[in-house]
Amino acid sequence: xxxxxxxxVVKTDSVCFISDxxxxxxxxxxxxxxxxxxxxxxxxxxxxxxxxxWLKINQYPNSVKRLMSGKRxxxxxxxxxxDLISEKLPEVIRYENKNNYDGNAIETLYEYKYDNAxxxxxxxxxxxxxxxxxxxxxxxxxxxxxxxxxxxxxxKVYQITNVDIKHQLFDKMIxxxxxxxxxxxxxxxxxxxxxxxxxxxxxIDTKWAKITSDYDFCFTVKKVIPLIEPENYxxxxxxxxxxxxxxxIHYTTKSFKETEVFQMTHNQKNYDGYTAINGxxxxxxxxxxxxxxxxxxxxxxxxxKPLEMCPHCNGTGYNEKIERVDKNKIIEEIxx
Numbered sequence: 001x002x003x004x005x006x007x008x009v010v011k012t013d014s015v016c017f018i019s020d021x022x023x024x025x026x027x028x029x030x031x032x033x034x035x036x037x038x039x040x041x042x043x044x045x046x047x048x049x050x051x052x053x054w055l056k057i058n059q060y061p062n063s064v065k066r067l068m069s070g071k072r073x074x075x076x077x078x079x080x081x082x083d084l085i086s087e088k089l090p091e092v093i094r095y096e097n098k099n100n101y102d103g104n105a106i107e108t109l110y111e112y113k114y115d116n117a118x119x120x121x122x123x124x125x126x127x128x129x130x131x132x133x134x135x136x137x138x139x140x141x142x143x144x145x146x147x148x149x150x151x152x153x154x155x156k157v158y159q160i161t162n163v164d165i166k167h168q169l170f171d172k173m174i175x176x177x178x179x180x181x182x183x184x185x186x187x188x189x190x191x192x193x194x195x196x197x198x199x200x201x202x203x204i205d206t207k208w209a210k211i212t213s214d215y216d217f218c219f220t221v222k223k224v225i226p227l228i229e230p231e232n233y234x235x236x237x238x239x240x241x242x243x244x245x246x247x248x249i250h251y252t253t254k255s256f257k258e259t260e261v262f263q264m265t266h267n268q269k270n271y272d273g274y275t276a277i278n279g280x281x282x283x284x285x286x287x288x289x290x291x292x293x294x295x296x297x298x299x300x301x302x303x304x305k306p307l308e309m310c311p312h313c314n315g316t317g318y319n320e321k322i323e324r325v326d327k328n329k330i331i332e333e334i335x336x
Contacts, residue, residue: 005126007036009060010176012137016060017178018046021053024177029053039124040065050140050162054178064126070117077110084109132176140181141286146202147194150216157198160191165285181285187292189279192331193219193266196277199296200262205304209261217269221303222258223322262303262325278331291334298330 010017020036023029032053037046041064046055075095085091093101093110143162148155162181171183187195197219204211204221213220240246265274280295282288302325 003125005035005124007064007126007128008176009128009130010054010132010134010178011060011130012134012179014137014139016057017049017054017176018057019054019176024172038066040067040121043121049178050142051177054176061128064124065121066124068120068122070119072114073117074115076113077106078113079110081109132179134179134182137179138182138284138286140178141289143285143289145195145292146198147191148198148216149194155216160187160195162285164191165288184281184283185285185288186281187279187288189267189276192279192292192295193264193277195292196264196296196299200300200303203300203304208306209303210258212258212260213263218265218271218274219263220260220274221262223261223303223307225257225259225307225322259322260324261322262299262327264327275328278328278335280331281335294334295331299325299327 005020008019008022018036018041020034021029021032023032034053034055037055039046041057041061042059043063043065044058046057049056077093077095077098079085079089079091082091089105089109093106095114098106140162143160143165145160146157147160149158150156165181165185166188167180167183167185171180175183194216197214200219200221201211201214207224209221209223211220212222236246236249238246240248263274264277265271267276270276280288280291282291307322
């Protein structure tokens with residue numbers, strides 16, 4: 001007798017989520033092998049979700065079936081060389097008549113063939129356990145940001161996704177993970193640091209700004225300010241090999257200067273001289289993504305903002321004062 005397959009169901013007002021995994025962490029969760037991914041719910045295969053052990057179906061199912069391969073039919077042996085067809089060696093020998101012919105001749109001169117009957121659905125014995133019902137359900141938003149991690153003295157790009165978002169322990173104990181995205185959540189200071197660092201590196205306009213410190217513990221961006229009037233200055237190379245070369249006067253022109261416009265560390269390092277960037281909190285993952293995107297676009301707009309030359313000072317200055325980005329003030333406003 002076939003064992004009854006137990007399936008956990010989360011019902012919402014728009015879709016249902018199903019899982020045959022009862023573990024929430026550990027080995028059994030990490031290496032669970034689903035028995036339901038190939039089943040048909042109301043004759044449709046379930047869809048994958050952001051969570052490895054949960055699948056999505058359109059509605060609470062009325063039937064659960066398995067698609068079976070059709071049985072072999074019309075089994076036969078067909079002669080390989082038709083020039084050999086004779087009374088003793090017919091073109092086709094029915095499988096059920098094979099014992100009426102020499103076995104060596106069939107093995108040597110004939111090829112076994114068959115046809116498949118059409119595939120068909122077979123009912124599966126299941127027990128559907130509704131573990132949660134949710135109204136006003138909103139589909140999760142895809143959360144996927146490139147970041148950098150230091151591993152074995154080397155920077156490597158990795159992704160922060162939905163599974164990396166932090167949720168309250170109580171919510172994780174009460175709610176299945178497929179509905180956690182509608183619960184309060186957050187990104188840590190380190191996660192915001194890593195995402196911000198990579199985002200700036202990918203989107204900085206080097207005409208107006210440059211990265212001067214780029215580590216997993218501190219990050220600095222300076223504004224590149226073209227000088228309205230280039231400055232000429234002289235210098236001596238005190239590290240030259242000969243006294244004559246050390247005494248020689250060199251001349252050069254400086255056409256731009258730099259001023260710090262953004263710096264950060266994170267609260268796991270709190271690197272001296274840098275301010276740790278705050279984490280980001282929200283009431284749902286949708287809101288969290290909106291707040292993170294707002295922070296990143298606000299920051300890069302300030303970093304890449306072109307300088308406007310003052311029209312009233314005969315080309316000797318710029319309109320705005322270059323100020324450091326107050327990152328945590330911006331994030332505090334976004335978190336409200």
